[in-house]
Amino acid sequence: SQQGEEDPQALSIQEGENATMNCSYKTSINNLQWYRQNSGRGLVHLILIRSNEREKHSGRLRVTLDTSKKSSSLLITASRAADTASYFCATDENTGTASKLTFGTGTRLQVTL
Amino acid sequence: NAGVTQTPKFQVLKTGQSMTLQCAQDMNHEYMSWYRQDPGMGLRLIHYSVGAGITDQGEVPNGYNVSRSTTEDFPLRLLSAAPSQTSVYFCASSYSSWSASYNEQFFGPGTRLTVL
Numbered sequence: 608s609q610q611g612e613e614d615p616q617a618l619s620i621q622e623g624e625n626a627t628m629n630c631s632y633k634t635s636i637n638n639l640q641w642y643r644q645n646s647g648r649g650l651v652h653l654i655l656i657r658s659n660e661r662e663k664h665s666g667r668l669r670v671t672l673d674t675s676k677k678s679s680s681l682l683i684t685a686s687r688a689a690d691t692a693s694y695f696c697a698t699d700e701n702t703g704t705a706s707k708l709t710f711g712t713g714t715r716l717q718v719t720l
Numbered sequence: 721n722a723g724v725t726q727t728p729k730f731q732v733l734k735t736g737q738s739m740t741l742q743c744a745q746d747m748n749h750e751y752m753s754w755y756r757q758d759p760g761m762g763l764r765l766i767h768y769s770v771g772a773g774i775t776d777q778g779e780v781p782n783g784y785n786v787s788r789s790t791t792e793d794f795p796l797r798l799l800s801a802a803p804s805q806t807s808v809y810f811c812a813s814s815y816s817s818w819s820a821s822y823n824e825q826f827f828g829p830g831t832r833l834t835v836l
Contacts, residue, residue: 638821649724649810649827650763695762699821706821707778710755710763 612711613696619717626683628714630696631676637706639672640697641681644713650695653681686718722746726811726828733801733835741796741831743811751814751823752794753778754786756807757830763810768820769794801835808832 614629630639638657642650656663656672656679663670669682683690693713699706727742745752753768755778765778769788783805785797794813798805809831814823 636821637819640821640824642825647830649829650812650825651827652824655822655824697821697825699819706819707765707768708753708820708825709765709779712760712762 613694613714615714616712617715617717619719620686622686622688622718622720624686626686626690626716626718628681628694628716630679630681630711632679632696632698633677635674636698638699639670639679640708641668641670641679642695642697642710644693644695646692653694683716686716688718688720690716691718692716724811724813724826724828726809726831728831729829730832731834733798733833735802735835737801738797738799739801741798741809741811741833743794743796743828744792745794745811745813745826746792747813747815747826748791749813749815749826750791751816751820752788753812753820753825754784754794754796755810755812756780756805757810758807766796766809798833803835806833806835 640655641653644650654665667684672679693715695710695713697708697710724745750771754766755763757763764780767786769775811828812825814825816823
């Protein structure tokens with residue numbers, strides 16, 4: 608079953624604008640990760656935030672985590688055409704031996720010039 | 721480092737045929753996994769391995785077999801292909817075996833499989 612659910616499903620913005628996408632999940636987690644997927648390519652890791660962290664930055668990326676609301680957001684500031692991609696959140700489902708990552712359905716971001 | 725490699729890039733099968741999707745990594749990662757990606761479904765975990773000789777089922781294991789005889793390789797076998805297995809398949813690896821979620825996953829470029 609899908610644990611992380613991204614919102615919106617699709618987002619279109621102009622270059623220079625900020626893009627915000629959200630991820631909601633159902634059960635408690637240890638960590639949440641965000642990945643980017645360019646069309647026809649594999650996923651690339653962007654950032655990992657632990658359950659005891661509230662905010663994390665990496666370059667133009669800002670991720671927040673609200674465990675009380677079971678949600679996370681990914682903010683891309685000053686977007687560029689090269690940011691056009693699908694973005695996925697991934698959460699863990701602890702099995703005891705190793706955790707399984709569960710991916711959401713993704714947000715498709717289109718950045719136009 | 722080549723990272724995670726997958727072969728073939730594209731494959732067309734007829735219903736009932738068998739084949740093996742290859743996955744290899746040269747980063748000495750303990751954890752390897754297979755996902756399938758379908759439109760509107762995100763990625764779903766098929767099987768994973770926490771080290772050589774150890775495999776376990778993911779969310780959608782039916783119709784697929786795996787083995788892990790070496791640290792580097794993690795092939796995915798389709799014993800009798802069905803149209804429902806038409807999908808894009810991704811292999812991923814990460815450093816630590818004990819928890820995928822604590823570690824960045826490195827993905828291969830994918831194999832696009834069509835079953836007629």
